[in-house]
Amino acid sequence: AVPSIKIGVQVPITGAYADEGQGIEKAVKLLAEEQNAKGGLIGRKIEVKVCDDEGKASQAAICARQLVDDGVVAVIGSYTSGAALAAEPIYARAKVIQTSDGTSNKLIEKGYNTWFGNAPPNSAEAKFTAHYLVDVRHFKHIAVMTDHSSYATGLAAAVIKNVEADHGDIVDKSYINASAQNFTPILTKLKSMHPDVIYFSGYYSEGGLIRAQMVQLGMKATFVGGDANENVAFAKIAGSAAKGAIIINVPAPQDLPYPAAKRFLASYKAKYRELPPSIYTLTNADGMRAVMQAIEKTHGVKPTKIENYLHHMKEFDGLTGDFTWNRRGERIGTAFTAFEVQGNGSYRIVYPKPKAG
Amino acid sequence: MSLLDIADLRVNYGQIEALKGISLTVSKREIIAILGANGAGKTTLMRTISGLLLPRSGTIHFDGVGITKLGADRIVRRGIAQSPEGRRVFGTLTVLENLRLGGFTRPHGEIAGSLDFVMSMFPRLAERRGQFAGTLSGGEQQMLAIGRALMAKPRLLLLDEPSLGLAPIIVQAIFRSLRQIARTGVTVLLVEQNARMALKLADRGYVLEVGRIVLTGEADTLLGSSEIQTAYLGGERSDGASLLS
Amino acid sequence: MSALLELQGAGISFGGLHAVDDLSFAVEKGHIVALIGPNGAGKTTVFNMITGVYRPTKGKVCFQGQEITGWQPHAIARAGIMRTFQTIRLFPAMSVFENVRAGGHLRAQQYWWQGMLSLPAQRREETALAERTHEILCKLDLDRFANEPATSLPYGVQRRVELARTLAAEPKLVILDEPAAGLNDAESSALNRTIFGIRDSGITVLLVEHDMNVVMNVTDHIVVINFGRKIAEGNAAAIRSNPQVIEAYLGRDENEAENVT
């Protein structure tokens, strides 16, 4: 029989980001199944190998070795930049394609050929964020909060740099510990500084709590969160306090106008009886789709050929919009939006102003 | 009528058989001395009667009722209290709390009276009533252990080497009180190394050897027996324990 | 000749309690000295002060003319004082052999890294240590228990093991806290001979004991304390007839058993 094509999934199946990891796993498996139902890829079945990196760098490195030892062609994941970073050199040395939603700029600094970010990098997000905070909303006093992850620290630093370049005033930069729950001490301190806005560059699990505790403490400042706050759990955790919070990211799944995206969401819902937790289920699905397309187009699983194809592909028709990859594996060609969380937990795009109709 | 009736009791520590078929009877108001060399199984016997060890076979009857399989706490409620080897006082509780615990099974109202009795028997305990038992001297702890057992107002009092570590004057006092206590209707089972004193006090005695009863009789007879004389009362030992000389 | 061990006005208090107060006495080299007194008189506390387990709050302790007040226990051991405990303290998960070998700790010269590298000098020393331990076990008639777990043995044997452990350190002074407790008369007579044997091998002995069979028959000198203070001092005959000692400690008659009935 012809050997199967092995695709790895390295994501947090357990831990704080379990729902995101499981969403990615589900998306990849769904795509593989659909493809196999069509007779597979270049005549070979796709076999998905999953490894739980728990969202931790250490476990990610172990996963990377395991998946490499399993003989995968490409790996989808991980969700967090930290886990993707730890695995990156291992995949690069083994010539395994890696596509992840990790947006930390560190991921592209090393210039590995095997790296393909399926979400736009932090540098772009930071530029947009600074513009939004300073030029659009005209916030006078900006407080920045971040956790210690590679992604959040990098994003916070980039936002601060861009805000300062735009002549905005950063009143404070504070660190929190991810996995903590009590942020009232730090918020109390910030409250006494009277910021107009608190920008949080970490993940939704803390973002939701921060937002809730701001309201509990009677803080009037606006909450603006980075892309990792986009997850259905944000609004659930923040509860009634979620209303009015702003999140900056590429458009959310429901806001994707493309037919392919609508189809994908429908079959996802049919199969798993729920919607994906965030847009990253779809960006990673795009990663998987791009890899499959490359294998198909190059008629094989030669890493160099696949890399080459992906780097030079013109306008990939993504579920999350058309994009291309530059030489460094950076995703190019997706616009950011700022959206506001509504009372029912849905999002409304507030900037750029949606064109009527 | 016999108060305590033990038949063919066998007790093991893992593979080691510590009691190899012990039978004995104790009548009401008797004072019984149990003698035996180190490791003979005296403590094992006491612990088994109290229910801290489960025998492998054999039976124990107290006042006609089988208590062989009863838990230690239920046995106390039936009227058997023990002052254990090694004293086992509650170190981080005060002397007073220790004594009160001795009366744990008794109605609240009766405790005060017993406290007075014990404190008059051991005035040192009254002086030290607020001190943590763990910081008492060895002898003071021994007094506390005996006093605590008395607090239960038992019908059968088990004393495992009560004279251990006590000054001669206290030992005399304790043995005098034991006689008094026995007169009030308490039966006493006494393990002692101080064989002479124990046999002077006791009505009858048993001699244990490697888990078996090897000798029993009236205390006076035992005191006069040559075996007891040589083995326990200071005669020469055959065993080569005369050392470094 | 000056005393081997000397206490000068030593005292310690716990909270408000003066457990030992202004106590002075001396132990001459080569003697067997007993410290006696009622329960709670402070005897064990005195031992604890001498061996550094407690730090005296008053006075001085001198050993071989050198002040050792407040030294750490291990330093005092190094100076040549070894002790046993009122409640036996053997290493519970070790055999008799291993327990006694532990006494030779101070005799071992090896450094930790020599041990880890198993250098020849270290191995030679190990053999010597094992041989010496066996000698002591034989001397105290413990050789047949050598491989028994120490704490499952009968009480009397455990006491002897503890004694052997102190002797393995080749001390100048051994301090014994109630060595005869739990022994019957026959056994305590045997203990008397052991104590003489220790003295004859050149080691000074200081002991606490309530067993008059031991105290009156082996000691060269007796110190009596009550409430932490010395109330009498002298040889056996003198102490036996001292009214204060009789009243506080011995009771009406030393051969007290007769008086019980």
Place this chain on the structure above:
Amino acid sequence: MGTFIQQVFNGLTVGGIYALIALGYTMVYGVMRLINFAHGDLCILGAFIGLTMLTSTAGSGHPGPALLLLAFVVAIVLVAAAGVVLELVAYRPLRKADRLAAVISALGASLLIENGIMLIWGPEVAVFPSGLLPRITWHAAGASISFVQVMIIVASIFLMAALYLFVNHTRFGTAIRAAAIDQDAARLMGINVNRVIAIVFVIGPTLGAVGGLFIGIYYREAYFTMGWTYGLYAFIAAILGGIGNIPGAMLGGVLLGLFNAFAAGYVSSSWQNAITFALLIAILLVRPTGLLGERVAEKV
């Protein structure tokens, strides 16, 4: 000033929760010398059970506080039952063994409960319904304190005091303390040690379930690994106060909460835990058995 007062309340709220959990640690430790590493997970089990009650009764038309009370009762009963079973299965067989064996058994139990929770309730964050309690917030001198916070602080003080009185001023309490020191000797006093231990394993988890549910109500979320984190902090609180000592656990919990608040609020939020731990170590160096721990010298 307002900021300071606010920080005190911030600390007290969390400290109260730590204290409730720490009391359970200290009780079990006191009697069995066992660090019950599964205690934190039992607490969070309480939170999840309570959550299930709340979501399944939501919309039944009964008033919020009544539903909340029901949730507390059910959580307490089930968690206490789990505690007793745990003792029976994982700890009782090890009573005579090296105490570390029981500690490892407790770690195993912790993993078991934690992952059991994950399998039942899923690995994602579970969110509590809002609006169960009056949304009252008091504002004074620039500080805000909510009804939930007051409830947590008051309840933990009340439960601690009740427990203290029970343990130190009742016969049964003395029995608990006696069993804590020497089980065989306690049995010789007529104390049913098995029952004492079973009751301790009812009291500890009961307080834990209350603490766990408070966490859920206060933060409005629960997830399966949370028990480990809270358990660790509560254990540290118990040690800080002197493990085995009831007011100590309370004091330790509150201090830990305050340290956390002040470290994050006045020094550095990113070094918050380091500062807290450094303070903890410093305190232990000065008082090696905790603030209120027993200091009975070993008598030889």
Place this chain on the structure above:
Amino acid sequence: MDAKLKPLSQSVSIKGDTLFSRRIGLKGARRIAGGLWVLGLFVPALFDNAWISIAAIFAIYGIVALSEDIILGRAGMFDMGHAGYFGIGAYVTAILNVTFGWPIFATIPFAILVSAGVGALLAAPLIRLRGDYLLVATIGFNAIFVLAMRNNLGGITGGSGGITDIGVPFLFGFQLASQSAMFWLDWVVLGIVLVLMRNLDASEFGRTLRYLKQDELASTTLGVDSRMVKTLAFAIGAGLAGLAGTLFAVQISTVSPSSFVFTESVTLFAIVIVGGQGSIPGVLLGTALMFILPQIFRDFAQYRYLIFGFAMIAVMVLRPQGLWPQRSVRA
């Protein structure tokens, strides 16, 4: 009189077991252990890369667990922060190699010395603490260490993502890049550590640790300088853990705080107890169970820790002394 008195000398039973026969037993066990180690050398020839890397990880964690056992199993000090020392070694190697370009082998002495130094420095004041209080203090140390690494202490630890892309060791001009080569390196170091541990147990210092564990007061009155000995035990344990840290950094090629968190210390602690305190084969068996099984049973994904927790309880209840307890007298 119902029986005759027997001579007293029979009142104590004497077991036939002699020191000599025990020695044979011990030697036999050592031969088996040595044989297994030699067999291990053939792992790369017989298994695929997945298994070789599991074997390499086993060797590394085996060393850390053995070093924890010096402190916990032998000296009886509750060290629940051991992953910290392991981490120090790994970070020293990572920083020297990645930031300063040192060859891996040159970093080893520093990894050992820095960990040992921190171990000694911390232990010196902390060993006054007993039992659970020491346990919490060491947890505290571990937490502080992890936080310091997360906070990118001095700008050299790389924050929570840690340091990636650690190089491979060179030996006599050969690059030990393949998984088999790395495995042999780990395996040889494990062998050396095993010999050191065995020697330790047979030396006065090793015994002194056990005296302290069983009765500190009695030990000090026998002349044991407990402070010094305990500090030294911490230093040696920490130093060996640091050595393993180097190997870990090389094997995983990434160091990050999450590898050295308190939970890892708990696992190390558990290995020693599950395997058998003070027992070399026990600790290795414990390592195999606690670190390797979860790796092998990855396919059980969600159930694996549930099963694992259940197994921990079962092992302790059925074998409270550990799977392979130290050969000692049974009390």
